Amino acid sequence: MSSSSNPSTHHTSTIGSIGTPSRRNTELALLVFAVVIPVFAYANVGLAINDSVPPGLLSYGLGLGLLAGVGHLVVRKFAPYADPLLLPVATLLNGLGLVLIWRLDQSKRLQALDNFVQAAPRQLLYTALGIALFVVVLVFLKDHRVLQRYTYISMVGALVLLLLPLVPGLGKNVFGARIWIQIPGLGSIQPGEFAKIVLAVFFAGYLMVKRDALALASRRVIGLYLPRGRDLGPIIVVWAISILILVFETDLGTSLLFFGMFVIMLYVATERTSWIVFGLLMSAAGAVGVATFEPHVQQRVQAWLDPMREYTLSQEGVAGHTEQSMQALWAFGSGGTLGTGLGQGNSDLIKFAANSDFILATFGEELGLAGVMAILLLYGLIVERGVRTSLAARDPFGKLLAVGLSGAFALQVFVVAGGVMGLIPLTGMTMPFLAYGGSSVLANWALIGILIRISDTARRPAPAPAPNPDAEMTQVVRP
């Protein structure tokens, strides 16, 4: 459990808390950049489209600055030793996403569509709610280990969230994927985004208790430690649920995300490579099995293998086909190395979901290869800081939860960006922070809040030991 790279464990605990730098000022400095960059981008879009600085520039800048400032102050007060990179990177991504959503709002081509709404004001509201949720997490979740108590409640909660879209009358089918629920008066929610966090809590709590049984009771066959039959239970259950999601919600991405997250956490908990092998075999078997009889999945794979054919079919008006994949590829290609410049591309040709699932294509066209690589590296930074937090955490529950959340985040980025760029078949998920969508923004701010909470605990200097009456006389030496 000891983590050699954690600076706090290098101290002998008798010396007590030599102040580990809290890095809060670093965070503040980075946050300034995270606010200023989107403000400049916003001005840039306005100048490119309307030849004038957008009238909302000041209020946008102040608003984003205020939200970031609140976030920062709350971290300073409630999680002073937290990782200094998570908040600024999330703010930057969220701010850039807002700018591009506003930019797509200005598109005449999208305005001509029937169901057009101004998305940027809503997204700003969601962002405010997201940061509020972030604040709530930090203020009320004083110690992440509290979550451990809710292991089985989390399980039930996650199952409910996952199954909600299947409830008749509540679930909504958007382009073949049933991952939405419609709540009258509130709009639609993607419960899968929240289920991601709740499931991570359940997996962490469950695996923390069962890890020894899963890890040690095994037989060795050809260099692999095979688990006992009855220990296979949980992985088979999760696998079955993933397959059910795939079949009934026809969403490859969500299914892959949950199963992948579970395999990652199982591997970390047990240190058994055999679980990875099992996981890969089972997901391969599941994917192939479902793809053979599920036409929606087949079609997605077809569209991925030959996006041009899919485009042609959609132009001929064949139902169920969409031009989006090809349009996204054209957007990326037309952007080239440096992009057309903000506000000067035609990524709105993607039309449906241009500002949500496909928003990365707008980055690709207008900021080019350079911009997309920067965005991807920012995501990479969040993921690696999350894994770093897991390494530094001192309790197994915190370790598992942090790696589960970071791993899920990484898988989500991979599945969405890979789908939009044509690396893997397209699935119906959104780029965290960038894409338009309340569920996604809220859930991801909560995720960052939990990671910050774990990292605060992990980086916090070890508490001074209770005063020892013998301390004067005896020198305690610990390794």
Added chain:
Amino acid sequence: MNKPLRRIAIFCGLLILALLIRDNWIQYVQADSLKDDPKNRRVSIARYATPRGDIIVDGNPITGSTKTSGDDFNDFEYKRTYKDGAMWAPVTGYASQAFGATQLENIEDGILTGNDDRLFFRRTLDMITGKKKEGGNVVTTLNAAAQKAAYDGLLKRGKGAVAAIDPETGAILALASTPSYDPSTFAGNSTKVDGAAWEKLQKKNNPDDPMLNRALREIYPPGSTFKVVTAAAALEHGLYPDPDAKTDSPDPWTMPDTTTELPNDGNIPCKDATLRNALRFSCNTVFGKVGSDLGKDKMLETAEKFGFNKEQFIPIRASASNFPTEMDKPQTALSSIGQFETATTPLQMAMVASAVANDGTLMKPYMVDKRQAPNLDVIEQTDPAKMSEPLSEENAQILQSMMETVVKEGTGTRAQINEDGVTVGGKTGTAQHGENNSKNPYAWFISYAKLDDGSSPVAVAVVVEDSNADRNEISGGGLAAPIARDVMKAVIDSKK
């Protein structure tokens, strides 16, 4: 737990790395092909962002541009217009907001939009001085009078095509195809108007296939007009060097290795006929035997020198005309009289006539004379280029005299031009097609005109598919020759 954690960190890094590599692939390696993909709408948006340059014939533009109107959102600012669109369609092709561009409109798109690399410096200068981007012009070699004569003549006959070439340079003078279409009817982007017009022109809705450029893209059996090629081969390979000496030609003639007799059309004097008379009366027996005696290799050599079996780019692509490469003796005989698998574009037969008229030298056909910058500076001028020499000057002149006999007193009398100093040489053809010749044959005529100063201003090929005509009346001389005559006359008159 830390060892697996580090591995997970590497795994997540690899996921991001895979995305970065994929991004480099689509935004760097494949960027240009995606960007210039004709189906990528950005290409059309750029194409119509400014008024398009014009295609010019005889100093007058045959195209134009107007501001797109309409209430619906339209991302194309300008729309293409055409003057006499149907007549010029085989030359211009179309540039449609909804349906893309073809032929000159497509090939010369860089010049017409002003995006060509050669206009880069000017474009940059315009950007600095704040001028809007403009397109350049494409100046064609076509002759408006000849084109009109060709198109009007074909309209009277229904389906057909004409190609006319200046034999001395290879410049295309006329390129007509009927039935035709007016590209301005679907130049816009409206589903209701342009989409409907487009649908009506598609082959599945219109069996006449008006959008087919018959002059360049349809290959027809050439029938007897191909005997000019066979005659050239006979002269060139020394089989019958003297056109007025008797040939060794039985009539009726049984094709080698078969019991099938090759018939002549009607009761014509073909037994041992001279080469001149064989061409004059269009003897199948004589030319079938010539081809069979020469053998397929020598026939193929001559045919390919005339341009057969190769696509031509003028710069519009013209389909490759076909002279079979694998055949036995009777098939060689049939191929040599323009039957079996021999099939040619009208352009190809005009090239044959032009090579004969130009004393044996075939010039590379071309239809773009100049490409101009928006300020009319010439950025590229096409120089006439020699393509091949299918026959010697001496033999070419012999063949000219033979073709002149055909027009003077043979099957091609309807092509005569009764003006002082004008000599016309030609050859008729009536090509059978359909199983057992069940369909109406194609009427062919190829010819050239020479002036008394020895120059040769025009060679022309005409093909008419007349489904309404009485079968017996169809003959190259009756249907196609008058059109050829009018085209040639138009060219000669415009030179005066």
